Amino acid sequence: xxxxxxxxxxxxxxxxxxxxxxxxxxxxxxxxxxxxxxxxxxxxxxxxxxxxxxxxxxxxxxxxxxxxxxxxxxxxxxxxxxxxxxxxxxxxxxxxxxxxxxxxxxxxxxxxxxxxxxxxxxxxxxxxxxxxxxxxxxxxxxxxxxxxxxxxxxxxxxxxxxxxxxxxxxxxxxxxxxxxxxxxxxxxxxxxxxxxxxxxxxxxxxxxxxxxxxxx
Numbered sequence: 001x002x003x004x005x006x007x008x009x010x011x012x013x014x015x016x017x018x019x020x021x022x023x024x025x026x027x028x029x030x031x032x033x034x035x036x037x038x039x040x041x042x043x044x045x046x047x048x049x050x051x052x053x054x055x056x057x058x059x060x061x062x063x064x065x066x067x068x069x070x071x072x073x074x075x076x077x078x079x080x081x082x083x084x085x086x087x088x089x090x091x092x093x094x095x096x097x098x099x100x101x102x103x104x105x106x107x108x109x110x111x112x113x114x115x116x117x118x119x120x121x122x123x124x125x126x127x128x129x130x131x132x133x134x135x136x137x138x139x140x141x142x143x144x145x146x147x148x149x150x151x152x153x154x155x156x157x158x159x160x161x162x163x164x165x166x167x168x169x170x171x172x173x174x175x176x177x178x179x180x181x182x183x184x185x186x187x188x189x190x191x192x193x194x195x196x197x198x199x200x201x202x203x204x205x206x207x208x209x210x211x212x213x214x215x216x
Contacts, residue, residue, distance in 0.1 A: 009103030009130050012077045021177050022080035026059050032204065033061065037151075040202075040210055041065055041122060044149050047212065048072075050117035052093075053141065055102050055134070056124030060085030066093035070118075073110055077101035078177070102134045108141075115143030122151040125185050127178040135192045139216050148194060148213040153206040155184045161207075181206065189213060 012018065029037075042065050049069040054062060057074035058081050066072055070093040076082045082099050089095075100107045119138050128134045138148060156162045165182040172181055186209040190196070193216025200210045 009128055009134055010077065010101040011079075011099055011104055012101070014079045018078050018177065019080040022059065022078060022084055025081070026061075026084070029061075036202075036204055040151060040208075044122070044151055044210065044212070045120065047147070048118045048120060048149060051112045051115075051143075052118045052120060053111075053116045053138075054120040055138070056121060056127065057082070057085045057097065058124070060088030062120065062122060063088045063091055063093075063095050066091065066095070068092045070094070072096065073098060075100045075102065075104075075107055102128065102137055103130075108137075111141050116141055116146055117143060118147050118149055120149045122149075123153065125150070125152050126180045126183055127176075129178065131183065131185070131188060132192070135189060135194075139192060139194070142215040144215065146215045147197065148189070148211075148215070150185075150189070150209065150211045150213060152183075152185045152209050153181070154186055154209045155182045156203075156207045165206075185209060186211070192216065 041062055045062060045065045046067060048066055052070045052072045054072055054074040057076040063074060063085060072093050072095050074085065074095060075098045076085060077100065079099050082097055086097055098106065119142055125131055142148065156165055169181045173179060194213040197212040197214050202208050
């Protein structure tokens with residue numbers, strides 16, 4: 001049996017709440033995606049060619065955006081989310097779906113000889129239980145010269161917004177399948193040696209970090 005992803009970065013149990021969350025995710029995110037996120041995803045993913053690992057594919061919104069030159073392994077710990085991702089086509093790229101978290105052995109075993117050209121994370125690093133362990137894995141799986149493509153919501157530098165994030169995070173995390181509102185993901189990536197080739201911050205309902213990062 002898979003271990004609980006709250007502790008192990010592995011595939012998560014298929015619970016009734018997980019299925020409900022997956023069912024509601026796309027309708028809830030429709031406004032933000034159409035308003036400002038989708039175009040930023042497209043700009044980020046047009047870079048992804050060759051061997052690509054997407055960590056946390058969710059309902060598959062990224063999958064139709066990959067160019068034809070990409071060969072993508074898209075992993076997702078939630079079976080319910082992965083079910084939606086499997087229906088997100090048509091795809092220009094070669095897409096392989098796997099129900100797994102970044103800490104599962106089958107993900108490590110699937111790493112291509114020489115490593116990945118690109119690893120992609122969008123709105124997922126907020127949910128990974130042991131983020132620093134995941135960052136170390138991603139760094140080790142990228143080939144020399146490989147890049148990490150990131151779009152994540154992060155901690156807010158504005159004092160009032162930061163206070164609100166911290167105040168509601170314990171409840172939010174339970175309701176939103178482990179999503180943390182207040183992670184300093186941008187700083188953690190750089191502390192682990194990733195270097196920004198290109199980066200932008202933008203603020204909507206939260207502060208977002210969009211970046212192309214080179215392997216340490």
